[in-house]
Structure formats: structure tokens, C-alpha cells
Amino acid sequence: MKLDSMYQEIILDHYRNPHHRGLREPYDAEVHHVNPTCGDEVTLRVRIVDGTVADVSYDSEGCSISQASASVMSDLVIGKSVEKALALEREFLTLMQSRGTVEPDEDVLEDAVAFAGVSKYPARVKCALLSWMAWKDATAQVVSGRAGAGGAGHAGGRPAPVPEQEKQPR
Amino acid sequence: MTAGGAAELDVELVRKDFPILERTVHDGRPLVYLDNAATAQKPRAVIDAMRDYYELHNANVHRGIHALAEEATALYEGARDKVAAFVNAPDRHEIVFTKNSSEALNLVTYAFSNAATQGEQAERFRLGPGDEVVVTEMEHHSNLVPWQMLCQRTGARLRWLGLTDEGRLDLGNLDEVINERTKVVSFVHQSNILGTVNPVAPIAARARQVGALVVLDGSQSVPHLPIDVTALDVDFLAFTGHKMCGPTGIGVLWGRRELLEVMPPFLGGGEMIELVTMEASTYAPPPHRFEAGTPMIAQAVGLGAAVDYLTGLAGGAGMAAVAAHEHRLTEYALARLAEVPGLQIIGPTGAVDRGGAISFLLSGADGRAIHPHDVGQVLDEQGIAVRVGHHCARPVCLRFGVPATTRASFHLYTTTSEIDALVEGLAGVRRFFQS
Numbered sequence: 368m369k370l371d372s373m374y375q376e377i378i379l380d381h382y383r384n385p386h387h388r389g390l391r392e393p394y395d396a397e398v399h400h401v402n403p404t405c406g407d408e409v410t411l412r413v414r415i416v417d418g419t420v421a422d423v424s425y426d427s428e429g430c431s432i433s434q435a436s437a438s439v440m441s442d443l444v445i446g447k448s449v450e451k452a453l454a455l456e457r458e459f460l461t462l463m464q465s466r467g468t469v470e471p472d473e474d475v476l477e478d479a480v481a482f483a484g485v486s487k488y489p490a491r492v493k494c495a496l497l498s499w500m501a502w503k504d505a506t507a508q509v510v511s512g513r514a515g516a517g518g519a520g521h522a523g524g525r526p527a528p529v530p531e532q533e534k535q536p537r
Numbered sequence: 538m539t540a541g542g543a544a545e546l547d548v549e550l551v552r553k554d555f556p557i558l559e560r561t562v563h564d565g566r567p568l569v570y571l572d573n574a575a576t577a578q579k580p581r582a583v584i585d586a587m588r589d590y591y592e593l594h595n596a597n598v599h600r601g602i603h604a605l606a607e608e609a610t611a612l613y614e615g616a617r618d619k620v621a622a623f624v625n626a627p628d629r630h631e632i633v634f635t636k637n638s639s640e641a642l643n644l645v646t647y648a649f650s651n652a653a654t655q656g657e658q659a660e661r662f663r664l665g666p667g668d669e670v671v672v673t674e675m676e677h678h679s680n681l682v683p684w685q686m687l688c689q690r691t692g693a694r695l696r697w698l699g700l701t702d703e704g705r706l707d708l709g710n711l712d713e714v715i716n717e718r719t720k721v722v723s724f725v726h727q728s729n730i731l732g733t734v735n736p737v738a739p740i741a742a743r744a745r746q747v748g749a750l751v752v753l754d755g756s757q758s759v760p761h762l763p764i765d766v767t768a769l770d771v772d773f774l775a776f777t778g779h780k781m782c783g784p785t786g787i788g789v790l791w792g793r794r795e796l797l798e799v800m801p802p803f804l805g806g807g808e809m810i811e812l813v814t815m816e817a818s819t820y821a822p823p824p825h826r827f828e829a830g831t832p833m834i835a836q837a838v839g840l841g842a843a844v845d846y847l848t849g850l851a852g853g854a855g856m857a858a859v860a861a862h863e864h865r866l867t868e869y870a871l872a873r874l875a876e877v878p879g880l881q882i883i884g885p886t887g888a889v890d891r892g893g894a895i896s897f898l899l900s901g902a903d904g905r906a907i908h909p910h911d912v913g914q915v916l917d918e919q920g921i922a923v924r925v926g927h928h929c930a931r932p933v934c935l936r937f938g939v940p941a942t943t944r945a946s947f948h949l950y951t952t953t954s955e956i957d958a959l960v961e962g963l964a965g966v967r968r969f970f971q972s
């Protein structure tokens with residue numbers, strides 16, 4: 368069945384047993400991203416120490432793809448330098464925009480290669496990207512010093528920024 | 538069955554009129570189209586009418602003396618007559634063509650803000666601080682956001698009627714929410730997410746009592762129920778062509794003539810004017826005052842053909858037969874879905890005052906929720922098209938504490954065997970996500 372190419376066992380495993388889930392202290396920035404077309408939402412916190420992603424924690428509502436992706440993404444970026452983690456984000460974005468034409472590098476993307484099949488389903492690409500875009504936004508806020516100190520990085524009531532994936536042509 | 542006993546719809550015959558229903562998806566699976574609340578499929582009569590229009594009659598309307606211009610104008614205005622008859626409007630000038638329901642509703646909200654710069658006659662549309670606008674918690678974003686924007690522009694306050702746990706309007710505080718400060722009440726006739734058919738009479742009566750205008754969003758009712766604007770006792774009714782087997786790009790605002798005559802225009806341009814000088818202009822009478830620029834001519838023709846098609850069904854029983862068919866389907870679907878383990882309906886669980894749009898949540902054998910996206914994806918693989926998400930009614934999801942739902946929605950060509958396919962498909966979804 369074609370579905371199996373999207374719902375890889377790795378994805379279903381992460382979905383059933385997500386890693387790093389649950390919001391944690393301390394953190395430097397918190398963001399809330401939504402996928403307006405389907406109602407997926409993620410609140411995500413990052414902690415950056417000396418240019419390294421010290422922690423990522425999140426609370427999310429969404430489908431198996433978006434849940435699994437948040438889990439895989441956290442696994443991948445925690446412990447990496449911000450620079451390396453951002454490079455991973457670009458690599459993953461390229462994979463997701465490839466419509467199934469890119470052969471992912473397992474040494475680089477690890478469990479995230481399992482999402483290659485999702486790239487063939489345009490309606491679901493946004494699900495896979497949601498947590499990555501949230502992470503990137505939160506990290507950018509810390510790096511640029513836009514996030515307030517002491518973890519109050521997210522101005523309450525401010526509408527969430529338009530996620531990157533919303534800006535792409537369908 | 539209604540008095541007079543509408544003739545029954547022969548659904549197999551009806552299906553033959555819709556070419557798309559013959560197609561297959563995903564390697565030969567028959568299409569089971571249960572996303573009718575999003576948009577309806579088109580009968581051949583509509584497709585042909587639009588092709589004929591372009592092949593034989595195409596010209597701009599109201600602005601030529603040549604043969605084609607006259608034919609195109611007659612077809613366009615003929616569509617207005619058909620639509621007027623379809624909703625039993627007393628006067629054809631009460632039918633304004635718009636792009637869709639959303640534009641029809643925005644047309645009304647902008648009339649309210651433009652009233653500030655018009656004379657005395659626009660008094661009924663004046664809105665400002667201290668005034669209130671009432672909607673409900675089950676509005677489609679198209680009948681919520683324009684009112685929010687209007688309130689921002691004018692300083693009026695937005696209020697709303699809440700929902701019961703069953704997914705019906707809570708009218709317990711009707712007299713408090715709609716009060717002397719209320720200038721306009723706008724609400725959905727049939728909810729696109731809950732399926733609820735709202736009681737128009739008590740709400741309209743209360744609005745009348747306090748002198749408020751009444752706007753009804755008929756996007757989901759006009760395609761599925763016989764509608765008579767004179768019986769509804771509202772001031773405006775918005776609906777959209779593509780959900781009633783017509784093309785996209787055409788919608789309708791019906792309004793009482795005496796109101797349309799004093800209502801400030803929304804968009805300015807060609808066709809909506811009377812006299813123009815460099816300094817100022819006067820406006821055409823309705824409906825043209827509200828139809829600036831070249832209208833959607835082919836689409837109006839298509840909508841006219843859709844109206845003819847619907848009216849002629851079941852030997853002229855028309856919408857009464859459609860409504861009866863969909864009522865039977867809804868009863869059947871509610872009963873069948875109740876058998877699916879782990880399924881919870883969001884909205885009324887009985888078929889009374891309820892249409893055929895059924896939202897639900899599904900959980901697996903382990904009790905864990907299966908997200909609607911995953912439900913929809915696995916159903917799609919089996920050829921079953923449903924909609925997942927918040928259905929442009931996010932406040933309803935918030936009210937019920939759910940991020941999204943799966944929605945199956947029916948139309949005149951839906952069969953009970955398609956509902957059976959859905960029920961089997963849902964069993965397949967549960968198997969797929971079994972740990």
C-alpha cells in the first residue's frame with residue numbers, strides 16, 4: 368500500500384512514544400505555531416547555551432506526522448551547535464520540498480529520513496515542517512536577542528507569526 | 538414526509554447526471570465523495586450551460602447593442618430571475634450577485650462602515666461605539682471575521698450566542714445578548730461543522746423586537762433545504778453557488794428591497810453608477826449598485842442552470858425531495874456511525890433539525906485519539922474523500938476542546954452504500970493505527 372511510504376514504522380514509533388515532549392524550564396524563548404489549514408498547533412521552547420542547543424521541549428496537538436516530526440527534530444538538534452542544527456533544518460526543508468525526488472542522507476538526517484515519503488503528499492508537508500519552523504523561529508529569537516530574558520520570550524497575546532511553510536507556493 | 542408527499546429522489550438516476558462520480562482515484566478505487574459541505578459536484582447541465590455560453594453567447598453585459606451583448610445580458614439577468622424564484626424572493630432586484638458567500642457577507646459589513654459617510658437614508662446601517670453586533674459561536678469564519686473587522690473599524694462591540702454540549706445554540710440568554718443596543722444579528726442557518734439547523738424564528742423575532750437587522754448565512758442551507766425568504770423573516774440571506782451544484786466564483790446576497798435601496802455600496806466602479814462627474818457620483822439602484830465591474834457572467838449562467846436542475850428533480854419536487862433524501866441519509870449515517878467503536882460525534886446525535894454534515898472524533902483500540910489528518914489520509918487511500926481540520930469554524934473546536942474533527946458531508950447524489958464504505962473505511966483506519 369502506498370500509505371506505508373508515508374507512515375513508516377519509524378514515524379509511527381515516534382508518534383506512539385514521542386521524545387522530549389512536555390514543556391520544560393529553563394528556556395530562552397517560547398513560540399506558538401499553528402497550521403491554520405488543519406488545526407495542528409505546537410508550543411515550543413528552546414534553551415541555547417554557548418551557541419549550542421541545550422534543550423528543546425514542546426507541547427503539541429496534531430497528527431501522527433507532526434507529532435513524530437517534533438520528536439525526531441528534538442532528538443536531532445539537541446546537543447548540536449546552532450549552526451549545525453540550522454544546516455539540518457535546511458536539509459530537512461529541501462527534502463520535504465522535493466516531492467519525493469531527493470534521496471535523503473541517513474548519516475545526516477538520521478530518523479528524519481523516514482519523512483521522505485511524506486514529501487509526496489503536498490497536504491502533509493506542512494505537518495512535517497511545523498515543529499521545525501517553530502524551532503527555527505524560537506532559535507532566531509534567541510540568537511537575535513529578540514527573546515526577553517528569563518524565559519518570558521513570547522509576548523502574550525501576540526498573534527503567531529505566519530509559519531514559513533505557509534508562505535510557500537502550494 | 539412533508540405534507541403533499543414530495544416524490545422521492547432516484548439517487549441512481551441523479552448520479553448519472555454527475556460525470557465526476559464515475560471516476561476512480563488511487564489505482565481504480567471508486568470515488569466516494571463525502572466532502573460536499575466544502576463544495577458540491579456539478580451536473581452535466583451546469584457544465585453544458587457554461588460551455589454553451591462561451592461557445593455561443595459570450596459578450597459583456599449591459600453595455601452593448603449588438604446581438605451577443607443582448608444574449609449575454611438576457612442570460613445573466615435570466616439567471617437572476619431563476620435564483621430569485623429559487624428562494625422565493627418577492628422581487629428580482631433583491632438578488633445581488635457576488636463572488637461567494639464570503640463576499641456577500643463582507644458586502645453587508647462594509648455597508649455598515651460606509652454608512653458613516655452617507656446621508657440620512659443610510660441611518661439603519663450606522664454603527665459606532667455603544668452599538669452591538671451579535672453572531673454565534675458556531676459561525677464559519679466568513680460570518681465571523683468580517684463582523685470582527687467591522688467592530689474594529691466602528692468601535693461597536695461584538696457579542697455572541699454560545700453553544701450547548703449537544704452542538705445547538707444556547708438561547709437561554711437570548712434576551713440579554715440581543716438587546717436595545719443590538720444593531721445587527723448575523724447567524725448561520727445550517728452549521729457546516731456541527732450540522733445543526735438553527736431555529737431562525739425566535740432569533741429573528743427577538744432581533745425585530747429591538748429593531749436590529751437580521752442576516753442569515755445560508756451557505757449550507759440553501760443547497761440542501763427548500764428556502765423561502767418571505768417565510769424566514771430575515772433581512773439578508775447569503776449563499777454560495779459552488780455548494781449548490783453551481784460553479785465557483787458566484788454567490789448571492791438576497792436583501793429586502795427597501796433595505797438594499799438605502800444600503801451604501803461596497804465596491805465602486807463601472808456598472809454601479811448612475812451619473813459620474815470628476816467630483817462625485819450617484820449610484821445605480823439595486824442590484825447593480827452592488828455589482829461593480831464586469832460580473833461573473835458565465836458563472837451566473839451556470840448557477841441559473843444549477844437552480845433549474847435542482848428545481849426539476851424528482852418530477853418537480855425539487856429541493857423538498859433533496860431535503861427528504863438527505864434527511865434519510867443523515868438518519869442512516871448517524872445510526873451506522875454509532876456502531877463504530879471509539880467514534881464520538883461532535884454535534885447533534887439525532888437527525889432532527891440537523892443536516893448531513895457530520896463531524897466526529899475517532900480513537901483507536903488503545904483509547905488514544907487518532908488525529909483527523911491521519912483518519913482522512915487513510916480514508917483517502919480507500920477512495921473516500923472527507924474533510925479534516927477545523928472547517929473554518931475554529932471557535933467551535935475551541936468550544937468542544939478539540940483541535941480538529943473529521944467531517945463527512947452528503948448531498949443529493951450520496952448513497953447509503955457510500956456511508957457503508959465510510960464505516961468500513963473507519964474500521965480500516967483503526968486497524969492501521971493499532972499499536
Ligand SMILES: Cc1ncc(COP(=O)(O)O)c(C=O)c1O
Binds near residue numbers: 637
Ligand atoms: C456556513 C458557511 N458560511 C460561509 C461559507 C463561505 O462560503 P464561500 O467560501 O463560498 O464564500 C461556507 C463555506 O465554506 C460555509 O459553510
